[in-house]
Amino acid sequence: MAGQARIIDGKAAAAELRAEIAREIATLRAATGLAPGLHVVLVGDDPASRVYVASKEKLAAEVGMNSVAHRLPAETSEAALLAKLAELNADDAVDGILVQLPLPKHIDTAAIIDAIDPAKDVDGLHPINAGRLASGKASAATLLAPCTPLGCMLLLRQALPSLAGLEAVVIGRSELVGRPVAQLLLQADCTVTIAHSRTKDLAAVIRRADIVVAAVGRPGFVKGDWIKPGATVIDVGINRSPDGKLVGDVDYAEVVDVAGAITPVPGGVGPMTIACLLRNTLTAFRARRG
Numbered sequence: 001m002a003g004q005a006r007i008i009d010g011k012a013a014a015a016e017l018r019a020e021i022a023r024e025i026a027t028l029r030a031a032t033g034l035a036p037g038l039h040v041v042l043v044g045d046d047p048a049s050r051v052y053v054a055s056k057e058k059l060a061a062e063v064g065m066n067s068v069a070h071r072l073p074a075e076t077s078e079a080a081l082l083a084k085l086a087e088l089n090a091d092d093a094v095d096g097i098l099v100q101l102p103l104p105k106h107i108d109t110a111a112i113i114d115a116i117d118p119a120k121d122v123d124g125l126h127p128i129n130a131g132r133l134a135s136g137k138a139s140a141a142t143l144l145a146p147c148t149p150l151g152c153m154l155l156l157r158q159a160l161p162s163l164a165g166l167e168a169v170v171i172g173r174s175e176l177v178g179r180p181v182a183q184l185l186l187q188a189d190c191t192v193t194i195a196h197s198r199t200k201d202l203a204a205v206i207r208r209a210d211i212v213v214a215a216v217g218r219p220g221f222v223k224g225d226w227i228k229p230g231a232t233v234i235d236v237g238i239n240r241s242p243d244g245k246l247v248g249d250v251d252y253a254e255v256v257d258v259a260g261a262i263t264p265v266p267g268g269v270g271p272m273t274i275a276c277l278l279r280n281t282l283t284a285f286r287a288r289r290g
């Protein structure tokens, strides 16, 4: 049996990133009198979404941003939400806009994301930003990439001396995580495979990986004997187990004995997501205001 993997502390990394952002905002405010404005829009009262939006609102204020949450009733029409976005797009004090997902079923999510000004799309989900990421041509200083994938990359760079040439396997092909994290890994010169529910002999594919990013939404799905000894494992899953505990997509108890480094759940990727949202808001502020 190999030793225990190093535990990648996402909570500490996120706190450090937020502290760095707070220092940069203090400097900007002193020099210009301005601070980035982040506006988060929540439609309806999904309990998990309410918690996420409250965290985003609080942490944005803590780093010195002008933080505003717009809480709209569940019966808000698509037209009314589009009108709200048009107002935020036109407001020069708004640097970042995030519409919390999932939206109520009567609203077309793609139409809403398309309506956000790409320069203010701090979620990195607008087709223009997804396209810039996929083209490989955008500079890291101006690119608005999705927040959870950015968080995964920051943790990987902290855990590994270099990513170039490593075999990375991403499990999951979602718009929010799987696809964009694969693009970021490719940008970092990894050899990237995107595995998914139709992949044949998934265990054999994962066994090749120096880096595994699990984003499938199935508790404890990735087993210890699928992991190459010493691999770095990034667990994006946040699942509620029957006893109410938060568990990842990785069978932590098994994988921790095989991997070289692993993110825990909770305290791994999760805290990085909001820290990266704040980073994107600062990126959007700088890009918009020169």
Ligand code: GUN
Pocket (backbone or CB within 6 Å): 098, 099, 100, 101, 102, 123, 147, 148, 176
């Ligand atoms: N719901 C769960 N994760 C996310 C996210 O990254 N962005 C948005 N907008 N909604 C989410």
